[in-house]
Amino acid sequence: MLGAELPVAAIEDVLQGKTWAASDETRRPSKRRKDILDIERIIEAYPNLRSRVPAEILARLG
Numbered sequence: 001m002l003g004a005e006l007p008v009a010a011i012e013d014v015l016q017g018k019t020w021a022a023s024d025e026t027r028r029p030s031k032r033r034k035d036i037l038d039i040e041r042i043i044e045a046y047p048n049l050r051s052r053v054p055a056e057i058l059a060r061l062g
Contacts, residue, residue, distance in 0.1 A: 011042065011046055011049070012049065012052065014042065015039065015042050015043075015049055015052055015053070016052070018035045018038050018039050018042070019039065019052075019053060019054065019057060021035040022035035022036050022039060022057055023054070023056075023057070036057065036060055036061065039053060039057060039061070040061045040062065043061075
């Protein structure tokens with residue numbers, strides 16, 4: 001499969017999905033904590049995306 005092109009999600013789309021998941025009150029708390037951690041990792045790697053994260057989620061980051 002070397003040389004095959006595969007479509008992948010844009011990092012902005014992944015961040016948006018994680019933001020929705022972390023904001024979903026019906027998700028298990030352990031899953032929501034994982035989503036918050038994933039968001040933290042994304043904005044560490046792509047600090048320019050920090051402005052896309054809602055303030056209530058940013059407040060929960062370490």
